[in-house]
Amino acid sequence: MNATFGQFIRTKRTTLQQAGQGYSVRGLASRLGIQPSYISKVEREEVAPPSEATIHKIAQELGENPDVLLALAGKVSEDLRQVILKRPVLFAELIRQLKDAPDHAVLRIVREVRDGNW
Amino acid sequence: MIELKQDKLNFSFPEVHPSAKVKITFQRTLRIPDDGDDYPLPPGLGSFPLVHTDDYAKRVPASWAEHGGVVLPMYQSEAMWIHFEGHYDADRGVNYPFAIKVATGKINAVSGLSWEQGLNRTPRQDYVVVPRQPWLDGYCVEKGVIRQFVAMPLGGGYTAEEQVSGKAEHGGLQIMAIPMKREVFEKRFPVVPRARYSFDTVRYSSRPCAKVFETPSMGLAPGGRMKQEIYEDTYDLNDWDLDHNSRCFVHIANSMVWRQITGRNPPTVPPTAEEYNRRGLPWYDYYSDVKAIDGSLTLACMQSVAEIGKEKGATPLPENQGVLPGLVIDIHEKLTKDQVIEFLG
Numbered sequence: 183m184n185a186t187f188g189q190f191i192r193t194k195r196t197t198l199q200q201a202g203q204g205y206s207v208r209g210l211a212s213r214l215g216i217q218p219s220y221i222s223k224v225e226r227e228e229v230a231p232p233s234e235a236t237i238h239k240i241a242q243e244l245g246e247n248p249d250v251l252l253a254l255a256g257k258v259s260e261d262l263r264q265v266i267l268k269r270p271v272l273f274a275e276l277i278r279q280l281k282d283a284p285d286h287a288v289l290r291i292v293r294e295v296r297d298g299n300w
Numbered sequence: 301m302i303e304l305k306q307d308k309l310n311f312s313f314p315e316v317h318p319s320a321k322v323k324i325t326f327q328r329t330l331r332i333p334d335d336g337d338d339y340p341l342p343p344g345l346g347s348f349p350l351v352h353t354d355d356y357a358k359r360v361p362a363s364w365a366e367h368g369g370v371v372l373p374m375y376q377s378e379a380m381w382i383h384f385e386g387h388y389d390a391d392r393g394v395n396y397p398f399a400i401k402v403a404t405g406k407i408n409a410v411s412g413l414s415w416e417q418g419l420n421r422t423p424r425q426d427y428v429v430v431p432r433q434p435w436l437d438g439y440c441v442e443k444g445v446i447r448q449f450v451a452m453p454l455g456g457g458y459t460a461e462e463q464v465s466g467k468a469e470h471g472g473l474q475i476m477a478i479p480m481k482r483e484v485f486e487k488r489f490p491v492v493p494r495a496r497y498s499f500d501t502v503r504y505s506s507r508p509c510a511k512v513f514e515t516p517s518m519g520l521a522p523g524g525r526m527k528q529e530i531y532e533d534t535y536d537l538n539d540w541d542l543d544h545n546s547r548c549f550v551h552i553a554n555s556m557v558w559r560q561i562t563g564r565n566p567p568t569v570p571p572t573a574e575e576y577n578r579r580g581l582p583w584y585d586y587y588s589d590v591k592a593i594d595g596s597l598t599l600a601c602m603q604s605v606a607e608i609g610k611e612k613g614a615t616p617l618p619e620n621q622g623v624l625p626g627l628v629i630d631i632h633e634k635l636t637k638d639q640v641i642e643f644l645g
Contacts, residue, residue: 289314295302295548296354298368300406300415300474 187254188227194244195225214239231255302546304370307347308385311398311477313544319396320479321387322430326350326372326550329437330570331379332448334524334606335622340583341381341437341528345570348372348380351562353551359561360551361517367472369549373558373566374451374518377605377617381438381449382475386431392489395431396479399533399540402428402436403474404449404520405461410440410530412464412598415474419540421533425593427478429533432590432633439522439602440530442595450523450605450617451552458609458616459519463602471517476547484539518552522602523617527585529592572619583625588633 185193199205204213207225211218214236223229231237237255241248252259258266266273280288303310313320327344350370357365364371374380382402386395399419401408406415411426420426428436438446439460452458454468462468480488555566577583609616 286314289301292301292303295304295309295352295370296368297302297547298353298366298549300367300470300549 185254186227187231187251187256188225190251190254191221191240191244192225194246198244210240210243213243231257234259302548304350304352307350309350309370309475309548311546313479313541313546316479316541316544317396317482317485319387319389319392320398320482320485321396322398322400322477322479323385323387324400324475324477325383325385326473327381327383328567328570329379329381330573330576331377331450331617332524332526332573333620333622334448334450334604334617335620336525337622338445338525338527339573339623340585340625340628341435341526342379342573342576342583343581344381344383346567348374349564349567350550353549356561364551367549367551369472369551371551371553371558371561373553373555375555375566375569376451376453376518378451378570379448379523380451380520382436384428384430384434384436389489391491392485393492394489396485397535397539398430398480399427399478400430400433401426401474401476401478404439405454405459405465405468405470405472406474407460407464409436409438409449409460409599410593410596412439412596414465417476417545418542419478419537421537424596425530425533427533428530429535432531432534432588435528435586436530437526437528439599440593440595441522441525441600441602443592444527444529445595446526446528446530447522447599447602447604448524448526449520451518451554452521452605452616453554454517454519456616458521458605460522460599460602461519463522464598468519471519472552473520473550474547475550476545478540478542478545480535480539481541484535488535488539518554520552521605522599523605525604529586529588531588531590532593534590573623574619574621577623577625580627582627582629584629584631586631586633590633 195205207221208218211221234257237251238248241251301312309324311322326348328346328348329342329344332339332342350372353360353364353369353371384400388395403415408426411424438448441447454471558566605616606620
């Protein structure tokens with residue numbers, strides 16, 4: 183994923199606009215409760231990406247994963263920040279180690295319910 | 301693999317198909333009267349909390365640590381039902397099908413036979429098919445009738461395990477999920493354009509809701525009779541991917557043991573059936589066009605908790621007086637678009 187936050191939002195919004203109603207800059211801004219000019223500036227990257235709360239709303243409107251949008255915006259969600267803060271060195275090392283790991287290898291470290299000996 | 305998230309067991313098989321997922325929760329509910337009458341489905345009162353057995357390995361009995369799995373709290377004589385929540389495949393407009401085996405104390409709740417790894421249809425079907433079967437409330441004792449899952453201490457002679465096997469060894473619940481084979485799923489449910497989506501598969505979120513211990517283990521026992529059909533598997537037995545399955549041992553801790561293990565309080569005591577009914581709150585009936593399987597003779601021969609209590613001169617089920625459900629909501633499996641559930645009360 184090489185797009186920037188603004189490019190990604192613009193591409194997604196215009197795709198949805200072509201498919202149906204309500205995804206003009208004005209329509210989206212109205213549902214998000216922000217100024218249309220602000221969305222235009224975000225898409226053109228004339229301003230920094232919005233707050234985490236606004237990114238969550240944008241993700242919901244566009245049907246995107248908020249973690250993806252937060253990552254594109256250079257942010258980490260508050261819940262993840264709290265997790266990392268508990269063991270920052272360990273998690274930083276873990277993420278670096280997994281940098282090039284395939285998806286199935288990453289999934290393997292998800293905590294599973296252990297099945298023991300019945 | 302099985303993950304524990306927000307008190308749900310999330311079974312997923314990414315090696316089979318991205319949509320091969322099913323979530324299972326254990327729902328708190330009121331105990332229906334164990335008086336010989338057939339009752340409609342009671343409501344869900346929220347999920348039982350679940351914790352990893354491994355997180356409390358030093359405080360649980362050695363056998364629990366060996367079994368692995370999860371632990372949930374139940375009060376003695378409290379009831380539960382199991383909710384199966386399929387994963388919706390948006391490309392094909394259906395929930396990914398699963399065969400689910402459920403046992404209590406390693407006695408199969410559908411067939412009454414001892415726990416086995418595979419799937420069987422002979423002498424009788426020993427699993428339920430999700431999403432057709434959204435809920436399981438108890439033991440399949442007759443066609444269209446189950447006896448409600450009710451928590452009782454192991455060793456008292458009440459549990460299904462003790463009544464069928466004569467032993468009080470395992471307790472708890474055992475669950476195994478087996479996905480449909482990928483090639484079968486893709487053949488049976490081809491990709492459909494979005495405009496052709498139908499509502500032929502209803503996605504229920506839930507029924508509307510409202511080592512230091514002497515006898516730590518609880519089991520499930522047959523309680524009151526309830527109208528619930530266990531549906532016949534309409535797929536081929538060979539459609540299920542027996543090479544991929546996941547199983548989980550669910551230990552049941554009584555409320556005192558739960559506090560000792562986790563340091564947390566269990567949920568509040570559910571209302572009685574009489575209290576619930578007096579407030580005019582709804583019960584439920586669920587219908588499907590699919591044929592229901594017959595009850596298990598083994599399970600039908602079990603005595604209910606109240607019957608055993610009577611023989612013992614004990615009162616294992618307090619506040620067991622019968623009620624006449626006033627408001628019954630009728631739920632059909634195949635809701636068409638724009639159809640709403642109707643009141644029969």
